[in-house]
Structure formats: structure tokens, C-alpha cells
Amino acid sequence: MKTILVPTDFSDQATYALDMAAAIARKSNAKVHLLNVVEAPHGSSFNAMGEVTMPDASDNMFFVQMVEASKGKFATMAEEGKYADIKLDGLVEVGHPFEHISRTITEHEVDLVVMGTQGTSGGMEEFFVGSNTEKVVRRAKCPVLTVKTPVDISGIKNIAFATNFRDDYSVLIEQLVNLQKLFDATIHMVSVNTPSSFETDRYYKKAMKEFVEKYRLENYTMNVYNDDPEEDGIIYFAEDINADMIALGTHGRTGLGRLLSSSIAEDIVNHAKRPVWTFKL
Numbered sequence: 001m002k003t004i005l006v007p008t009d010f011s012d013q014a015t016y017a018l019d020m021a022a023a024i025a026r027k028s029n030a031k032v033h034l035l036n037v038v039e040a041p042h043g044s045s046f047n048a049m050g051e052v053t054m055p056d057a058s059d060n061m062f063f064v065q066m067v068e069a070s071k072g073k074f075a076t077m078a079e080e081g082k083y084a085d086i087k088l089d090g091l092v093e094v095g096h097p098f099e100h101i102s103r104t105i106t107e108h109e110v111d112l113v114v115m116g117t118q119g120t121s122g123g124m125e126e127f128f129v130g131s132n133t134e135k136v137v138r139r140a141k142c143p144v145l146t147v148k149t150p151v152d153i154s155g156i157k158n159i160a161f162a163t164n165f166r167d168d169y170s171v172l173i174e175q176l177v178n179l180q181k182l183f184d185a186t187i188h189m190v191s192v193n194t195p196s197s198f199e200t201d202r203y204y205k206k207a208m209k210e211f212v213e214k215y216r217l218e219n220y221t222m223n224v225y226n227d228d229p230e231e232d233g234i235i236y237f238a239e240d241i242n243a244d245m246i247a248l249g250t251h252g253r254t255g256l257g258r259l260l261s262s263s264i265a266e267d268i269v270n271h272a273k274r275p276v277w278t279f280k281l
Helices: 012-028 055-080 097-107 131-139 170-183 203-213 230-238 264-272
Strands: 003-007 031-038 087-094 112-116 144-147 160-161 186-193 220-228 245-248 276-280
Touching: 003 012, 003 055, 003 097, 012 031, 012 087, 012 112, 012 144, 012 170, 031 055, 031 097, 055 087, 097 131, 131 144, 131 264, 131 276, 160 170, 160 230, 170 186, 170 276, 186 203, 186 230, 186 276, 203 220, 220 230, 230 245, 230 264, 245 264, 264 276
Parallel strands: 003 031, 003 112, 031 087, 112 144, 160 186, 160 245, 186 220, 245 276
Antiparallel strands: 144 276
């Protein structure tokens, strides 16, 4: 892991995300990009040079003040020295949050996005509400880790990984194993068995055996959890085993078939108390 991105609105949750990203960076010697996106007022446009044009002069003044305020917060953060032992830089962009997150991921070859969220109660208003939640979690080209509270990464030893044992997890498993090694953790794989998509014990035994043989996993357990709907089963399983993190894959457009519908990843991010790691299959 070489590069970590932390979108921020300078809220407490964003600080929790930055603290976790910094801790990961210390273990992996990664660089951290802290990104704040200032959304231009309604009716604004951009010229060929990327400069913003606003219909109202007062909007322009307010917009400039917001940009300068963000730069000032980055400067204060640097002066405090809390993150002096890691490679950290602050980026202030103008426009739509997801577009700039996506662009930054590509331009800086980001390996992990760490975001703070308050879940259903709000928070990260410019970054993690409504369609932005879905876009970042389900469409980012790299893993996304969401946190709600302060996290001590030295305590991450058990990761609940939701899987249907059927999709192609080749790239995801590679990413997940890297995470597992970073934390020296055990992966607890779980498939949620629901009445509408019931599978027999015989099916699961065969599917689990083939899954492990295909991906050559180490330090793992395999589990089937009966519940309905799937998102509840994933969250309850994580609670039952006292998992320190939940991991799951998602398709960018159609969801994970029987495992993940279009809203399950978002529901888990919103409702799980634990950090949630997602990766687009």
C-alpha cells in the first residue's frame, strides 16, 4: 500500500478517518492525501481553464472565503504536528465531491480511501449522503474503508467477510489478504442464507471447499448464517463473533446478485457500528 486518500469536511468523523489512515500509513509507509472539496454555488460554471464563474458577486466572495478557510485548516493541522511522522498533503478542490474523489484516485494511484461517516444520522454532508454514498462505496476503483468512531488498528484481529462463494473474487481476495496481513487478522467468511435464496448444507460444504482451494486462503473460518434480509445477517454475524471490521464486495451497477442488492452495501455502511471495508468486483 503506497497511497491513501481521506476525503474530509473537517468533522469529527473525518478526523477519525484521518487518524486511522495515519495509523495505516505508519505501518505501511504510505502517503496520505487529505482532500476537501468546496462545492460551488448553484448556477456556477467552469471555463476552459477550470476557473469557476458564479452569477452573484456575493456568492463569489463566500466561495473564496470557503476555499481559504479550508487551506487555513490544513495549515493549522500541519502546525500542530500530530501527523508530522507521516507523508501527508492537503488538497482543496472545487466542484462535485465524487468527481474529485474519483479523479484523485486515478491521478494519485490511490490504494485505499478512508472516509468518516455518522451513518443514518448524517455527517460528511458533502461526501457521504445519498447518491455520494452509493457512488463512492460502489464505484470507487480501489477499496473504501468507512469509519464512525475512533479506531485503534492494533485491535483489528477479526474481519467478517461477506461472500456468496460464487462470484469471481480474484482481485478482491488479493486486496483483502493484503489488509489481513497488515493487521495480522483472521478472516471469518460468511454467507447469509435467507428463505428466498436458500441453499442446502451440501451446497455450502462443496462451495466452501472449492472457494478455499481456488484462493488458497490462510488463517480463516467459514460460516453460514441464517437470517433475512442479508444485510442484517452480515451485521449480526459480525456482532456475534465480535468482529473488528466488516469486509464485502459490490458490483458498481447491479449489486452482488443474491448477496448484495443495490442498497445492501450502503445499508451496512450506514448501520454497522464497525469499520466497513468495501471493494468493487
